[in-house]
Amino acid sequence: MTDEAPDGKNNKGQSVRGLVYPENRKNTMENETSKPDILSLSYEELEELILSVGEKKFRTSQIFPQLHRGLMPGQMTNISKKTAAAIEEAADCFLPQIDIKLTSQIDGTVKYLFRLQDGNCIETVLMKYNHGNTVCVSSQVGCRMGCAFCASTIGGKVRDLTAGEILGQVIAVQADSGERVDNIVMMGIGEPLDNYENVLKFLHNVNDARGICIGYRHISLSTCGHVDGIRRLAAEKLPITLSLSLHAHDDETRSAIMPVNKRWGIDETLRACREYMDSTGRRISFEYTLIKGKNCTPSDAGALAARLNRIMRAEAGCPIHVNIIPVNAVRETGLEPPDKAAIEAFCSVLEKKGIRATVRRRLGPDINASCGQLRRQSRAGAENGTESTSCVTENKN
């Protein structure tokens, strides 16, 4: 795998190969180890590890649930110090550490900047709804997909997260909040299907009834349109919800804001979504970010409805749901959301064509809760010694 975007270029037409932060690359190299990461292990793999350090197999049934509650072997009171030391010798035992925690004073959304073992940082968000707690997890450090509206891709991809680092975000949020996580959305930093094996392993591990046990139907995976990944995931037949970031109704506009579209055009992507729906029985949700001057006129809405109806409804007979997301203004991208009237006009056209449209409520508006912004602000702050947030901040360092 390379750090190059699917078309070899980012949204500014620059090659993104090798665009990694030098200090992160150094940290990654220094911490490379052949030891397995304990939170990446399935129950059966942990069983093998426990046998390999001379312990009895039944210990797995004590250790696995405790790991999923956020306890590392040295903190477990029902295993001997010798066994804990042997496990910590055989595996990397590390939970993402809270570097910064921001709590919205408006809606209680909590945004975490987690530091990983090699010093890289990722973002995770806890959102509190009436129907339960949802955690939005990251799947990569940075992202190589180059979407024009996204802060996470500005520095390119640094590396994939391990299955344990993805699971560790859920565990660390539960441990910090003291509340059960009910739902997971894979919509944080990174393209999950660009880190397929680790994401799949995470999905199996987080679903394990002997551990954290979150049902597949409570997990949603968001993709920018990685068609090979959608087809692979369809073949797994896991009942997880797939969410496609569409953001334009024509290939020219979509390719200009999402380089992945140069590799897999809209029709091919929608056909892959339909295959996913046929294979899993799960509905697809479409995400459409409104960007002023790019994709948000009533005529754009009419063309979007026609395309979705042609491929998704006419052939598959499914209800179509589009989440409308006014773009967040990110200084580096120069993009702006349309005004309220333009948003309402866009939705009204979709509804008239039989498509359900929901304008997504912006959670945590006072903490920059959208993907990649905190990580960038933290990096900028670290570089110039300033802080840029005005809400409740708990710096854990």
Ligand code: SF4
């Ligand atoms: S929107 Fe998602 S896929 Fe696109 S650059 Fe951002 S993190 Fe990557």
